[in-house]
Amino acid sequence: MLFMVEMDVNIPLGFDADEAARLKAAEKARFQELQAAGTWRHIWRVVGRYANVSIFDVADNAALHDLLTTLPLFPFMTMRVTALCRHPSSAHDDDR
Numbered sequence: 001m002l003f004m005v006e007m008d009v010n011i012p013l014g015f016d017a018d019e020a021a022r023l024k025a026a027e028k029a030r031f032q033e034l035q036a037a038g039t040w041r042h043i044w045r046v047v048g049r050y051a052n053v054s055i056f057d058v059a060d061n062a063a064l065h066d067l068l069t070t071l072p073l074f075p076f077m078t079m080r081v082t083a084l085c086r087h088p089s090s091a092h093d094d095d096r
């Protein structure tokens with residue numbers, strides 16, 4: 001199942017800089033694993049914000065919930081999830 005996830009990251013001012021750097025590095029490593037696995041299919045930066053729009057391909061709602069809530073930056077993220085399905089005019093057979 002495909003989902004669009006909009007993620008806004010808010011690390012509070014004054015948060016420990018080393019810990020923030022560690023969490024960002026862990027997030028990037030987890031992202032790269034999930035991208036290589038085809039689970040985190042796409043990511044775009046939202047211009048002018050510490051935010052992204054991503055496309056996930058997971059088995060079901062529970063799998064997405066488990067994945068998102070275990071991301072290293074999850075405690076600092078606001079997320080909006082939109083379920084997607086293939087558009088009948090799409091040329092991409094794997095959009096499902």
Ligand SMILES: O=C(O)C[C@H]1C=CC(=O)O1
Nearest residue numbers: 009027028031050051052
């Ligand atoms: O930078 C972000 O938008 C937050 C997060 C998502 C992927 C990643 O590497 O970091």
